[in-house]
Amino acid sequence: MNKLFIATKNNGKIKDFKGLFAKYDINIISLLDLDDSLPDIEETGDTFEENAAIKAETIVKALNIPVLADDSGLEVDALNGQPGVYSARYAGVEKDDTANLHKVLNELEGVPKEERTARFVCVLALAHPNEPIIFKKGTCEGTIVENPMGENGFGYDPIFCPKGYNKTMAQLSSQEKNEISHRRNAMIQLENWLKNK
Ligand SMILES: O=c1[nH]c(=O)c2ncn([C@@H]3O[C@H](COP(=O)(O)OP(=O)(O)OP(=O)(O)O)[C@@H](O)[C@H]3O)c2[nH]1
Numbered sequence: 001m002n003k004l005f006i007a008t009k010n011n012g013k014i015k016d017f018k019g020l021f022a023k024y025d026i027n028i029i030s031l032l033d034l035d036d037s038l039p040d041i042e043e044t045g046d047t048f049e050e051n052a053a054i055k056a057e058t059i060v061k062a063l064n065i066p067v068l069a070d071d072s073g074l075e076v077d078a079l080n081g082q083p084g085v086y087s088a089r090y091a092g093v094e095k096d097d098t099a100n101l102h103k104v105l106n107e108l109e110g111v112p113k114e115e116r117t118a119r120f121v122c123v124l125a126l127a128h129p130n131e132p133i134i135f136k137k138g139t140c141e142g143t144i145v146e147n148p149m150g151e152n153g154f155g156y157d158p159i160f161c162p163k164g165y166n167k168t169m170a171q172l173s174s175q176e177k178n179e180i181s182h183r184r185n186a187m188i189q190l191e192n193w194l195k196n197k
């Protein structure tokens with residue numbers, strides 16, 4: 001079975017990727033499978049592309065193997081695109097999903113339904129030693145609901161209602177999320193690029 005290294009410490013992303021790669025019989029390994037010898041990667045970029053590149057390049061340099069990195073987040077139109085690249089640490093450095101989503105809900109208090117539009121964005125960076133990085137982007141449009149609903153997924157999934165659905169991303173099964181998500185849409189771009197290479 002082939003292996004693919006994904007430069008992430010986020011269990012929710014790893015679960016999504018395991019589902020997305022299942023049809024290829026590819027075994028996903030991640031930063032969570034390594035010991036603690038690699039220092040935490042500082043995401044100092046202003047864009048998803050910059051942060052995805054930082055994560056991918058750091059691990060390619062450390063391990064000298066091909067690496068996929070994912071930088072992603074939620075853009076809320078009524079908040080001028082925030083939390084955006086700061087999605088993981090919107091309510092503070094300790095990466096608290098519940099605090100983050102409540103911060104978004106508080107900031108949207110009183111904002112009517114039709115103005116609560118938002119999208120998830122995912123930028124994938126595929127890096128090989130001594131080769132230019134490939135970037136592919138996927139989005140998923142939707143709206144922010146008023147109260148968290150659902151137990152699946154991670155991050156802002158309980159407050160994000162995908163366009164055309166009457167439930168939140170966290171009320172969808174993992175398979176259903178993987179049919180419509182920003183991560184899956186970025187994966188399709190990457191698959192098409194790899195096929196035509
Ligand atoms: O509800 C959600 N469903 C998703 O599918 C999703 N994808 C991203 N996000 C949010 O955006 C941050 C990424 O930030 P991020 O790319 O820096 O990742 P991270 O710091 O969590 O892990 P790592 O990959 O950097 O190790 C995450 O923490 C989440 O808050 C999501 N929220």
Ligand SMILES: [Mg+2]
Pocket residue numbers: 043088
């Ligand atoms: Mg991160």
